[in-house]
Amino acid sequence: MVAAPGAKAPRAGARDAGCIAMTVEPPLPHPDLLAAIPRLRRYARVLTGDAARADDLVQETLARGWEKRRLWAAGTDLRAWLFTIMHNVFVNQRAMSMREAQNVSLDAEGESGAAWQLPVRAPQQAHVELIEVLRELGRLPPEQREVLVLAAIEEMRYEEIATVLSIPVGTVMSRLSRAREKLRRVVNDAPGDALAPLKIVR
Amino acid sequence: MSAQTNIDEELQAYADGQLSPERRQAFEQVLARDPALAARAAEIQRQTSWLRAGLDAVMHEPLPQRLIDAARPTATRPRVPRWLLSTAASAAMLAVGLAGGWLARDAVLTREGTPTTFARQAALTHALYAADVNRPVEVWAPEEKRLVAWLTKRLGFAVRAPDLNSVGYALVGGRLVAGNEQPTALFMYENDAKQRLTLQARKQPAGASEAAFHYAIEDGVGVYYWIDDQCGYALSGSLDRAQLLTIGHLVYSQLAAAEPRK
Numbered sequence: 001m002v003a004a005p006g007a008k009a010p011r012a013g014a015r016d017a018g019c020i021a022m023t024v025e026p027p028l029p030h031p032d033l034l035a036a037i038p039r040l041r042r043y044a045r046v047l048t049g050d051a052a053r054a055d056d057l058v059q060e061t062l063a064r065g066w067e068k069r070r071l072w073a074a075g076t077d078l079r080a081w082l083f084t085i086m087h088n089v090f091v092n093q094r095a096m097s098m099r100e101a102q103n104v105s106l107d108a109e110g111e112s113g114a115a116w117q118l119p120v121r122a123p124q125q126a127h128v129e130l131i132e133v134l135r136e137l138g139r140l141p142p143e144q145r146e147v148l149v150l151a152a153i154e155e156m157r158y159e160e161i162a163t164v165l166s167i168p169v170g171t172v173m174s175r176l177s178r179a180r181e182k183l184r185r186v187v188n189d190a191p192g193d194a195l196a197p198l199k200i201v202r
Numbered sequence: 203m204s205a206q207t208n209i210d211e212e213l214q215a216y217a218d219g220q221l222s223p224e225r226r227q228a229f230e231q232v233l234a235r236d237p238a239l240a241a242r243a244a245e246i247q248r249q250t251s252w253l254r255a256g257l258d259a260v261m262h263e264p265l266p267q268r269l270i271d272a273a274r275p276t277a278t279r280p281r282v283p284r285w286l287l288s289t290a291a292s293a294a295m296l297a298v299g300l301a302g303g304w305l306a307r308d309a310v311l312t313r314e315g316t317p318t319t320f321a322r323q324a325a326l327t328h329a330l331y332a333a334d335v336n337r338p339v340e341v342w343a344p345e346e347k348r349l350v351a352w353l354t355k356r357l358g359f360a361v362r363a364p365d366l367n368s369v370g371y372a373l374v375g376g377r378l379v380a381g382n383e384q385p386t387a388l389f390m391y392e393n394d395a396k397q398r399l400t401l402q403a404r405k406q407p408a409g410a411s412e413a414a415f416h417y418a419i420e421d422g423v424g425v426y427y428w429i430d431d432q433c434g435y436a437l438s439g440s441l442d443r444a445q446l447l448t449i450g451h452l453v454y455s456q457l458a459a460a461e462p463r464k
Contacts (some may be wrong), residue, residue, distance in 0.1 A: 061274035
């Protein structure tokens with residue numbers, strides 16, 4: 001055991017002077033904005049299926065959030081507000097890249113799988129169901145993925161999800177139901193306990 | 203709208219915990235009569251826990267500097283905030299383990315993916331989990347024994363959750379968090395006013411052995427941190443400095459009174 005910290009305590013008073021100077025500006029980054037980043041990253045990772053593109057999306061979301069910070073009604077849920085921004089950025093980016101590609105695959109289900117990877121490296125001994133569920137998550141159309149993650153992982157109220165995604169609550173419900181139905185088929189089809197080797201998703 | 207749709211919507215809302223108590227009760231009676239539906243409900247819960255297990259890891263990844271910067275646009279501010287500069291002038295708050303002081307610290311922080319200081323990491327981790335109403339911890343206080351055994355195993359030294367009831371803070375629970383250099387144990391406490399404190403502990407990287415208490419304000423969170431016998435501790439909370447120091451000393455004395463490690 002080293003000397004008790006009390007021995008150095010008198011110096012603590014002297015240090016106060018150094019800390020008081022932080023009154024001029026509020027400490028930035030905004031702690032709430034900062035605290036929201038891990039959730040935004042998780043959501044973005046699910047949307048894009050790619051770590052680098054996900055962080056691009058988070059960065060763009062934070063930048064816009066900062067630009068529009070005066071539009072955020074203080075006291076309301078900052079997380080929901082940021083997710084709304086992220087959703088809009090994501091939808092715009094997707095529309096743009098689809099236009100650029102001249103690839104008129106409006107069938108979202110067909111278009112989403114190619115670039116989507118497991119959002120996280122599955123642990124070595126990960127249960128086969130875990131891997132299957134994540135893989136199937138990537139095969140869902142982004143619209144269903146969004147709803148599923150906001151409801152199941154972020155535990156948002158359906159009304160709140162409807163606001164974030166600008167869709168009716170009924171649409172939230174039907175997307176959620178379809179997403180879960182698809183994952184269900186996978187889980188039920190998954191082979192017993194054997195660890196299936198990871199196949200490349202299309 | 204068919205009856206089938208209604209049942210399905212009710213099932214989703216049930217699985218997501220969004221039914222009112224009355225509707226929940228009514229739906230549980232439906233489930234009791236319909237084993238297939240009950241199996242479906244259990245299955246959705248399984249799916250959800252797999253999804254969580256797979257996706258939660260993203261939350262623990264260290265933040266890239268560019269994202270921290272994006273939450274702190276630089277246009278209107280000097281690269282090193284004024285308060286940090288004045289702090290550096292006092293030369294009293296050198297980061298533990300980083301002999302270079304604040305400017306060296308800043309240089310370290312600007313490189314993406316490199317370690318940030320213990321105090322800063324503690325503050326960020328505190329901000330992340332203390333704000334989480336539903337899942338602030340992974341193992342809750344009633345399972346303290348299991349929690350402590352688990353963290354002790356993962357950290358490679360005997361950790362304990364100090365008893366802070368005498369200052370009005372009860373243990374909420376704890377979790378393992380990813381530090382930049384070392385896995386870190388987190389214990390969370392809460393008082394009657396729902397204010398939260400976290401105590402984080404990790405094995406200290408070699409080369410730092412100072413026992414003094416250090417204080418830092420990181421992003422609005424106060425952090426007291428110290429190193430004791432190759433272990434680093436950080437107590438974080440949005441308390442005023444004197445309160446935090448009092449509790450810090452209490453934690454220190456309890457840990458010091460414990461059986462010597464090794």
